[in-house]
Amino acid sequence: MSDLSAEQEAIVKAPLESLSVIACAGSGKTRTAVHRLVEMRRLMGDHRGRVALLSFSNIAVDTFRESYRILVQSQPACINQNRIEIGTLDGFITSNILSPHAHRTMGATQPAFLVAGGETFLKGFTFRTNTHPLDISKMKVGFRDGNVYFYYTTYNNQAIELDTTYALNLVNRLGEIGAYTHNLGRYWCYRVLSEQPNLLRALALRYPQILIDESQDIGVLHQAILEQLISAGSQITLIGDPNQGIYEFADADGKFLMQYGLRADVRSYQLTRNYRSISSIVTLANNLSGRTDTAEMKSHLPLHGAFFISYKDSMKEQLITAFQETVIAANLNLKSSAVVCRNSDLVNTLTGENTPVGFGLVKGFVKAAILRDKHQDYLNAFKIVASCISKLLIDPPKNITVVITHPEFRSLRHEIWSFIRNPDLGLPSTSLIADTEWHPLLLERVKVLLSSLQLKFGLKIVDRLGNKLTVRELPNSPLVIEAEIEKNIILRVDTVHQVKGESLDSVLYLATSKNITDLLNGLDTENGRIGYVAVTRARYLFWLGVPEKSLNNLRSTLISKGFQEAVCA
Structure with a gap:
């Protein structure tokens, strides 16, 4: 030992x-x-x-x-x-309790099985709300004073409790056929x-x-x-x-x-x-949490440490570029670094998932092109294009992005990868004018790809392809300007929840004023703890992105907690 x-x-x-x-x-x-x-x-x-x-x-x-x-x-x-x-805790209770034994308590004649929500037969299992009926997969289970209760959450995370007798009747009816949702699985395990x-x-x-x-x-x-x-x-x-x-x-x-x-x-x-972390990051974490942990690693390199830096809403990309350049200058690993955000909406905006342009399937091809050209995220671009292609086929392989990873479909996977990776012959470059240059090339090249899939694999193409790939809502400008492509931003962008448990060389936390205020006020709130998780992922370098309008109010507190101020060149 x-x-x-x-x-x-x-x-x-x-x-x-x-x-x-x-x-x-x-x-x-x-x-x-x-x-x-x-x-x-x-x-x-x-x-x-x-x-x-x-x-x-x-x-x-x-x-x-x-x-x-x-x-x-x-x-x-x-x-x-x-x-x-x-194993996982849920896997433990599923294999030891739910799968082999739950049907007896449920009153079912078959082993219990999980439903994800959206299955056709679940239309017969909806519960009333103040606005409109919801499928039972949205029902949640709580435990209070030794008793179970049922509730659902609204769009703004407000918890609405359901009448227990009414909810139990619905849950028991679903149980009689052996079905349970993710939320109800633990309830049945307890029972x-x-x-x-x-x-x-x-x-x-x-x-x-x-x-x-x-x-x-x-x-x-x-x-x-x-x-x-x-x-x-x-x-x-x-x-x-x-x-x-x-x-x-x-x-x-x-x-x-x-x-x-x-x-x-x-x-x-x-x-x-x-x-995991150098002493200055551990000191910051201690000041935020009230702990007195010690650091195994020491570092006195000038670019290492915990910093805050201001940004304008319209200049997030410039901040990410500056952070990436600092990571490189500090001789840290870009592949072991990340930009993290509190919520997925900002992640989707930064990665192009929330692109406002394009309509229908074209919107998907736009997202894929942006992921490829702006972020070099070929894997997610591949998944999006594979999904778009499947919608242009009659009776495509189910779950095509999973299926084509099988060795049997290696040639099919190669066709789609070639389309993704080659902007000259496949998915067009985002530097082209979207409506007059990019779209005509997209339509032409998708037709070529689909013809190849039909010839080599016998896949059937839908009719009226042009209607599926409309020019509607594309701007008369490049999807991404050439200067943005040349910045070659290759950092991973993800939510804090997705990087929890990881160790990363460098982390940029793009935060809102409330995110930062809650973090500085201690860890009594979930928002504060999310910021703490972001801080403690970093080994050598942590940047906190602070909205410019809030900087003057937050600067002195940030410094007192152990941050240094950084300035973009």
Whole structure:
């Protein structure tokens, strides 16, 4: 265990009992959790029970599995290694409870199955609202004072509670055919364990030890299910950072993690050393959160650190360009850097997803061309073009962007990739005048592509192609001016939620005045915690984009928290 710190080793070597581990960002949670997983199974000896390590995303699960694989390679083979499971929390309850056992509680004659919403038969399962009926997939489930309740949220995130008897009647009717939605799955899991006590006891015997990473993301129904397992004898270890609780909209506010260590039968630990970020970024994170974590990495390079810089709404692109140039000058990795935003609307605007020009399928081709020329995002451009092409075919392969990744469709994939990558023969350059130059070439080249697909793969083309690819709403100007293309912005642009859990060399957080004010006021709000997550992703360089109109009011507070002011050249 020489690669573990004293804090990490204390957690790994703890006796078999329930633990609460509050960990700062970049504290080596993955390494600690995987070592603890192996040690727990060793301590269990010949006990036939399993140890489960659970998280909330497939990416996290893949990371844990790879770390576990590497760790056990260096250890003697042991039969008990087969009694370890790594997966998502929802996957755990689906495979152990919903799929094999829920139909009995539901009163269904077939195994339970998930519906995504939008299925035709769901038209018979709508609930009344103050405005118009909603499909049952929009119904949400809460847990309060030991009781379940049902609600939905309006467009402005206002929660409207439904009459329990009315909602239960609808949920039970859906359950009778074996169907459940994402939101209702956890509800049925809770009911199954409540109404099938023998199953609950058997599950606790099978999984006497459960570790849950990113425990700040545990929602109220997940908590209720875990409480059932605890009452039946499972020992639960929670690992996470309440300051990174950014799913409050999904009833996950981090309170379960914060209060868990106060229980008499739970031993509390902390991880307080940050191995990800340089000291100036850790100092900033401490000032924002009130923590006193220490940094493993030091850096005194002039371009490294935490900075704020002002921007005008009309000049976001210039700010991104300046940040990219700074990343390069600081000798940091562009592929391990990102521009992050609080909401997806701004991300879509910056990447061209919200382009206002074009109509129908042409709008999709416009988006793809902008992604390619302005952001060098060939993968998402490919996905959009593949989707557009599928709408120009009669009976195309279902889920074409997934299907054509199969080796059998390699030639089809190559045809579309060639169309994307070649602005001279395929998808036209965005530097052309949109209505008089770009559109005629698009129409001509799409026809050529479709003819090739018909000849080589037998795919049938829809009639009246020109009506599907109209010039309507295209401007008499380039889609992207040549100067913007030459800037060659290749930075990833994403939401803070999408980069949570990652380590990035450099981060630019494009924030609103409210985003910044909430961050500076502490981490009691979800908005403040989202800003904190953005800060703590960065290893060497963090820029906070501040709206120019708010800079004078915010400057002194930003500096007092540990930011330096940067100026675009």
